[in-house]
Amino acid sequence: MNAIIGKPVGRVDGRLKVTGGARYAADFQRANLAYGYCLQSSITKGRILSIDTQAAEAVPGVLGVLTYKNAPRLKKPEQSETVQDSKVSESNLLPLQDENIYYDGQHVAVVIADTFERARDTANLVKVVYTEEKPVFEIEQAINEAIPAKQSFGRKMQVKRGEPEEAFNGAEKKSDQTYTTTVYHHNPMEPHATIAEWNGEKLTLYDATQWVQGTQKAVAKLLDIPIKNVRVISHFVGGGFGCKGFLWAHPVLAAMAAKKVGRPVKIVLSRQQMFTSNGHRGRTLQQVALGANGEGKLTSVRHLTTTQTSMVEDFAEPCGMSTRLIYASPNLEMAHKLVRLNTGTPCPTRAPGEAPGTYAMEAAMDELAYQLRIDPIQLRLLNYAEVNPHDGKQWSSKNLKECYQRGAEAIGWQERKPEPGLTKEGEFLVGYGMATATYPCNRSPASARVQIFSDGHAVAASCTQDIGTGTYTIMTQIAAEALGLPVEKVEFKLGDSDLPNAPVSGGSQTAASVGSAVQAAALEAKAKIIELAIGDKKSPLSQKTKESIEVENGRLFVKDEPGRGETYAQILARNRVPKIEAECTTKVSTRETEKGEEGEKKQDSEEDKTGGCWAASSDEEIERKPYSFHSFGAQFAKVLVDPMIGKVRVVKFASVMDIGTVLNTKMAENQIRGGIIFGLGMALMEHTVFDPVRGRIVTRDLANYHVPVNADVPPIEVQFINKPDLRVSPIGARGAGEIGITGAVAAIANAVFHATGKRIRELPITPDKLI
Amino acid sequence: MKPFTFIRANEARIAMHATQQNSSGKIIAGGTNLLDLMKLEIETPEQLIDINLLPMKKIEVLPDGALRIGALVRNSDLAYHPIVRKKYVVLSEALLSGASPQLRNMATVGGNLMQRTRCPYFYDTVFPCNKRVPGSGCAAMDGYNRSHAILGTSNQCIATHPSDMCVALSALDAVVRVSGLNGERTIPVVDFHLVPGESPDKETRLEKGEIITSVEIPAVAMGTKSRYLKVRDRASYEFALASAAVVLEMNGGTIQKAKIAFGGIATKPWRASQAEQALKGARLEEAAFQSAAAAALQEAKPRKFNGFKVELAKRTLIRALKITGGVA
Structure with missing residues (x-):
């Protein structure tokens, strides 16, 4: 039925990217451009005693230096205005507003000059004198002051059902261990970059962001100017993984700097600055206590996380969220404690919560399986959640059993001997591990506009972002499919705040959210042309019913009489209509909130803005309230371990994902594979280290912060169930960006245990821990 | 990066003169380490002397069977040289285990000998470092020293020498041939690098005005096996x-x-x-x-x-x- 959706269409922006034609934020050419360089603090806690910019300002070519002494005052938004808007505007640390230093690497000045090199060199001439206080930067240093974490994107972070403690105490089989994950940095290939340009009262920002309209809104609020005076453009983003999801300080600094010098100003963060200017995944200590009966049925699940935030804002890595619903257990407790440290503020990192959370939970399940002497897959099947155990709702669609089965076949699970540490291949120990993957299906309201032009081509547009995931391509496919046009005849535009509203490219929600809006707008535009044709006496389709007409390859025709028809171009030309346009808003939200609105239509006080769009209305009428929206999958790893030198090599990985409709197998596989490689990094090498004396990050480049290189990555087989989840949306897609990392870490860690018999509960599993 | 001047030496003497006269002059060949250090202002030469035009790119077998490797031979060319692959397996393996293909295509034998530690404290000018600023202290000593040395350390410095190639050359009893305004001399690789002692900033026996011209590895005896x-x-x-x-x-x-x-x-x-x-x-x-x-x-x-x-x-x-x- 689908002619285009699901096809492995190559990236529509691929040519631009490989030829250098794709303009990323820093690539925009602006006349009279000046360059800002951020100077960052070199102490971890204290105050700026004095800051001397005289020498720097005297350098020819230097246009100005911004410090807290001369920077414009920013307006701190009201708490009620700011939820989920931005990291910086929610924070007590607005850039260059006072002399306080909360962590090492905080912006303390911006040097603005006629060249980037001059700005960077001159930054050394700014003399900052600090008074230093003793910082705390590791959880253990302040664990006694841990506080309960409040909420994670509107969801409660402390949940209890039944009597988890009693059930655990009375359980026949138990596993109670603490698993530790480290601080991680996103490290997208493209560093953060902003060009700020003022034109009178109007500000344009060319910015690397996962949320164009989030940046627009937050910058406007901080500068206390109308939102309509800020335009944000972000046509290409070289990866974000969460660190470009919310506004950080540098776009605001660029705007201040541009105002100060009366020229457009570009700020690009260095790789080193990417470790202190845009968040990280907080370290976690996760106690997972599982109780089960003799057969392996879970009787109690307790998942208690302690994690870290900064001194200026609360963000708690929500490790326990997926634990609530991953297995059926009558008794459960999940809780999160937060420790405030002198570090930057953590923020979402690819599958925030689920990535470290599924590591701890799935490693604990593995430990329980070995204790019970049953197959790890069997343990998962015994505790299979037929409904969402957290809220009792039906799953909108769940095919996890098939994922386990296909994944096991793909990795060769039948080769696995149950005893750990006994299978050898030459010098190497062989291990197999598996884990469950899960991620919520988030969908948020979104809008799109579709125009069909009299030359037969169409333009679809929405203010979404393509952070490398393939948004340009899948949206083109969705629009082309709905319009009955070939992909080449459709252009998709994004990344401009002037375009119809769209949510953040985070939470794996773009396919479901923006995809639905694009489809609705395309169907609406097509319907308008069909109406034009059937009301046009000169049209061969005149007087036909709407239902009798189909479109293929840009040509409308009568279903039962395919010879009778004409093209979009012919209809529009004859009627002298240059273009037909439709704009639709889909208002469905599947995001879980504390109020329990899951699956409900978002209650909006504004008037209904679907604009009478019938496709959007019928989408809204789908019954969602009784359903819970989540994706699941199964992750399988095979490793070889050289026990003598502690070397782990993942030699094969198999992943079977149930993410609803797969819009484009190439893009989706790419996303899952990328997530798994992220997981491999977490399991085996990634680790942000703070100097034990000063609390300054010492792994602040890609030589010291180890991400996997090609040689670390094994063949990764990705399979999809590919069954549409039509309760999510008429497209049936649930998103692919984040689920790939979930379960991946545990599958590898569990395989290492199977190979060696050693359970490493502190990531990363480096050679020193295995010898 | 500090502003600097750049000259290209088409004769060895020009390079020798330049480094002799200009105390902050630096020889550049592949630049794979030096440019990183300059961007971070750990190295701040006033002059770069490019020696890529000098005729030091040959690999040749000497009459006594030793292998002479020009200082400008790129790491990848050396690693894949048929004689090296056959007789000096340890060297080929060491070279290929270092860096990445792109870096190996640029990096030279002489540059590899001269590369500096990757101690993160040496690389971050905010921290004290006796190697970078003599007498400032060593942050690695009580810092995150997982990558640091356990042999040859002093109370001034525990930075690890990063090279793989030099380890193989050391085991092969290779000799560094250097040339200065006063003539030529040879230094065994095992003696070429210095332990930090009281002056961790002094890393090699290369003197001011001297440049490395080649490395010579003696012939290996029949039946010799070597691996890295x-x-x-x-x-x-x-x-x-x-x-x-x-x-x-x-x-x-x-x-x-x-x-x-x-x-x-x-x-x-x-x-x-x-x-x-x-x-x-x-x-x-x-x-x-x-x-x-x-x-x-x-x-x-x-x-x-x-x-x-x-x-x-x-x-x-x-x-x-x-x-x-x-x-x-």
């Missing part, structure tokens, strides 16, 4: 936690002479003479390897985060000996 083993946190593009270069001259099943050098655990490419002694006349057996490894690490001085390197280095050597001896 590197253990690290990821499979490629990463410095060693521990590495071992092993050269075994065999007499039947007996080790006539063993030459062993370590990387990743010492402040310079570390020739392990105690281990060599222990292996002299031994058979290719586990017990002999064990005692050699124990002897090699006898004087190790681990710090808080690098204690594992003592055991890891022993195991790396034992495994390397097994691989070299063909008894793995």
